[in-house]
Amino acid sequence: METNIILDALWVVLAGMLVFFMNAGFATLESGMCRSKNTVNILSKNFIVFAVSSLGFFLLGWGLMFGDGSGFIGTKGLLFASGADNSPNVGAAYEGVYSAISWAGIPFWVKFFFQLVFCGTAATIVSGAVAERIKYLSFILFSLILTMLIYPVTGHWIWGGGWLSKLGFMDFAGGTAVHAVGGWAALSGIMILGPRIGKYTKSGRINPIPGHSVALATIGAFILWLGWFGFNPGSTMAADPGAIGHILVVTNTAGIMGVLAATVTAWIKLGKPDMSMSINGLLAGLVAITPACAFVSVTSSLIIGAAGGVLVVFASLFFDKLRLDDPVGATAVHLANGIFGTLCVGLFAQEGILGNEVNGLLFGGGLGQLGVQALGVVTVGAFVFVTTALIWLAIKKTVGLRVSIREELAGLDIGEHGNEAYPEFLSRKTNYAHLIEDMGSEEAKSEAKSKISA
């Protein structure tokens, strides 16, 4: 086999493993940011979601996304990732019926694995937003459909040779294809699910519901930081060290500026440097740079990251104002910054940036590119928001979406799994049962009250 194929494949395999490990990051981040009574449930969701994604993407998703077909969807090689003539081991730029990804000259299963871990990321973004009230089974069903049917369609538009890619839409590592898709699915989910009991009162007060372990959340943040070094530089899908080094530093720079900007913003706005804002600042910077990371200079990444860090604080407050309850801030991180970063391509992209400069000019792209980026943001958003809303509603009508009030107050760990996360530690439960009168529905009140008196 030719040396360059081996080099490319080794790099993609290792980068893909780092992206896979982001599942551990999301699991710890999200469970740390939620209450201990729902910890088993959140961990279980984040654990099984990659299993479900792997199955869904293998069964159908890969083919819909990368199979040859129309500008809208792949129609060849659909089932079991198996085109008629694909030869996984040829190594050379393999085509088969997946010609949209034949530019990456690496063995078939290496391509598949790398795309699979990206698909899994989109699905796991949703889990944090809908946490602490969704039924386990319903989340599993949604994840299967998302990774098998929704993510692959917009993925086909952007990376599978579809209509957006033909228009020149640029999304290097998935600011729209992965993060905004996950974010839109999360948004439609929390709109249909409704907020957690006690989060918002009738009088308009917003109750902070602190997570049970900042230690767990911070472990998650570090793992995600590491994982992004696979996510962005790995999206070269080739061992081009100039590009990898550039993207790596651009990614880290945006991330650290996100940390600093969000910390300062929270310090000024809330009076203290809140740790969860520092963490979401990191993620915001990393998401914001994701679509643009191969097209902008390091200096530009300073600005993009810092803007992302400020944006996430205000987006969090904004979603809260709309009474859209997102326990971990997934929409503020992945949706707001996925959109912002995608537009940044239009603002900051510079041709040939990977080849010949260090700091360069700040502004590139241009109005035409900005328009294409905006078109992609809107169309992908509309498609994903509408289709996922329909799926959430369909699940709601059939197996149901939300656990009972009784179960929500007691915690989903017992109700859904029959386990407790920390059966030995004594804790004060924060179930906000006393806020039940603020909930509006008479049925809810009476169910809740009977629980409390029991």
Place this chain on the structure above:
Amino acid sequence: METNIILDALWVVLAGMLVFFMNAGFATLESGMCRSKNTVNILSKNFIVFAVSSLGFFLLGWGLMFGDGSGFIGTKGLLFASGADNSPNVGAAYEGVYSAISWAGIPFWVKFFFQLVFCGTAATIVSGAVAERIKYLSFILFSLILTMLIYPVTGHWIWGGGWLSKLGFMDFAGGTAVHAVGGWAALSGIMILGPRIGKYTKSGRINPIPGHSVALATIGAFILWLGWFGFNPGSTMAADPGAIGHILVVTNTAGIMGVLAATVTAWIKLGKPDMSMSINGLLAGLVAITPACAFVSVTSSLIIGAAGGVLVVFASLFFDKLRLDDPVGATAVHLANGIFGTLCVGLFAQEGILGNEVNGLLFGGGLGQLGVQALGVVTVGAFVFVTTALIWLAIKKTVGLRVSIREELAGLDIGEHGNEAYPEFLSRKTNYAHLIEDMGSEEAKSEAKSKISA
């Protein structure tokens, strides 16, 4: 140095690091699945076991396993991993007195490191099964002997040019050589140690003893998942991307099917999707595919993984029925599935699978291969079970094997280490002292009662 040697060595070094990190996975998985009063002890065991393994394998184990010698054992280059003429830096297919591993054309110390982390895995498998009652010193002694004398012998049979390898026994990444060996050593250990106080009552009841932190256990599961991507694909010991990609996807597919199958099985059988079963399902699928991962198709891995996931649930219940107390289910995971996976080579192996297909046929191997696999399972099992039983008994007679009842009730952290894992958190201890009358021995009862009244 030739490029292909550099490529091979980089891959093996990085894969070996992932396998090393499995020590962190076992430490967190096992401590999360046990009680908080024994957490320091479990972490200490998992921490020092790799130190002990490294020493034992360096001092003697490597030479016994890979040194030239008879079909039963290596007899050359025994001490300090130093054959007479080995030149670590030559890069080319180095022979020296370790000709069984000269097929891997990478520098000496790279080979050594990769084999060392495998040896360490076998030793750390034992620690979970014997947890919550074994003396720290006794475990250290056992681990030293296991890695210096036992693991290398069966390893020689399988991978060191010994008699099983000559018969055509196939164990690609160590389903028997690592997992079943660890599993047999664990089984003999828990038979000789006996169950934890309170696990089984005279009346035949089996008390669940829940672990103190599902969060810790889940972190461990994710780390192990990642580590397996080094364990199986790294066992190529060469940068062959077609093989690596195939093995990677086969490994992940078996793992996720293990998750799904075990979750569903537990849901049906126990009424709820128990998280610890999901985790052990993952590990079961990963263990089951380990010996066969380079010989079977992705489609076959769907079946092998799913079967492993079902098997682990029933194996756990089976060992419990035999009153063999394994706090983390190590025997159900590593022994039962190590055996099952080794037999799967006979059922599913297909020649040339790495080179030229995607999904392929399901069944290969054949009766002859199945027979050889069974022979390996039985002989390795008999050798390891008997020799480790003798070692456990010898340690029992000399330094003793089990902590006092008093210490077991109070927790091993104070008794063995003088530390508490969480000195600030208030907790309810589950020591099952009230079940002491079920224990049979009069001496045990009186010692325990004096403790309780104190």
Place this chain on the structure above:
Amino acid sequence: METNIILDALWVVLAGMLVFFMNAGFATLESGMCRSKNTVNILSKNFIVFAVSSLGFFLLGWGLMFGDGSGFIGTKGLLFASGADNSPNVGAAYEGVYSAISWAGIPFWVKFFFQLVFCGTAATIVSGAVAERIKYLSFILFSLILTMLIYPVTGHWIWGGGWLSKLGFMDFAGGTAVHAVGGWAALSGIMILGPRIGKYTKSGRINPIPGHSVALATIGAFILWLGWFGFNPGSTMAADPGAIGHILVVTNTAGIMGVLAATVTAWIKLGKPDMSMSINGLLAGLVAITPACAFVSVTSSLIIGAAGGVLVVFASLFFDKLRLDDPVGATAVHLANGIFGTLCVGLFAQEGILGNEVNGLLFGGGLGQLGVQALGVVTVGAFVFVTTALIWLAIKKTVGLRVSIREELAGLDIGEHGNEAYPEFLSRKTNYAHLIEDMGSEEAKSEAKSKISA
């Protein structure tokens, strides 16, 4: 691009990522070893310190360290890592104005990233030593100055073509350049900060203040262990597998001997195998081998690591005797063993060790080399200790260095961040308020007493 450049760059990128991940290791290790009331603060410090380091090293530090200039400091290409003519993507041995690092023939940003993560390590070493009493803002300011102005100067002496490197000072992976620098900065910090309330009494008693989670600390230890496999072997900055394999095994061997020696020493001296001593033994062995790892045999690493493991126990007791309060033992680990390891180069270094032997002779180096090593230890130590002391004092005079007694007793999490790490778990706080009369200052006593009566 030439294949060898791609190979070198891939290795350095991946090794750098492992070193980056050590931030997660330090965060969990340090927070686990401190009290739960200060957990958010410690995690926040360890989280933001890499952001601050990244910014400081990019703005100025890189240029001071590697820019062409005098023997004392770099004077070219200072700002924004941008020499006049640097071309990041040329791949070949790039010079520009950073000729001291042109020996590494990899793209500019890859070099930058690898050096950046080393700089970040030096800064994060400090955070553990000053934990549980330093103001968040003050630590941020100190870290910025350290990484922008101090670390780069001594780094220039050693690795940037400065006077020590010209004298033949040898520090392969940063025993002095990173670990001792961090250690000296930590030492001056804890001398100026003073001990935590309750650590030392007037009567001379030393109170142990146990950390709140051995599980967190152990996770950190494993991550650091893994990270060191990037730290030392990665410092080749080239894909030389003979060297990488040798350094990898030497590093691991020293680490495991540190574990074993410290565990046994603690067992003998303190009566029990204390887990935190096992962990610090690991780190001690790893630090001790860091400067020498490419110059000594595996057999020598057995001795160096074991000596480091013994040293760390006695150094911890020694610093405690001097009433220098270092909650995590950072000075005993990084300073004492950074010095010891640097001197070991003089004692054990052997020419050509990477190329042609396995176990070799134990002693090399020689008196001349030992003298140069000692000179480096002393001059770097004097420079860093004095300059960091001045910085600590300047911060103390301006924004202040230490939180109020009131805040220290209540915990820094509430005071500095307005968060609690574990808001649900019930805990007994260990604030040592009853020891306030031992503190000497009347002001301190009255402030503290008013707190207690409140």
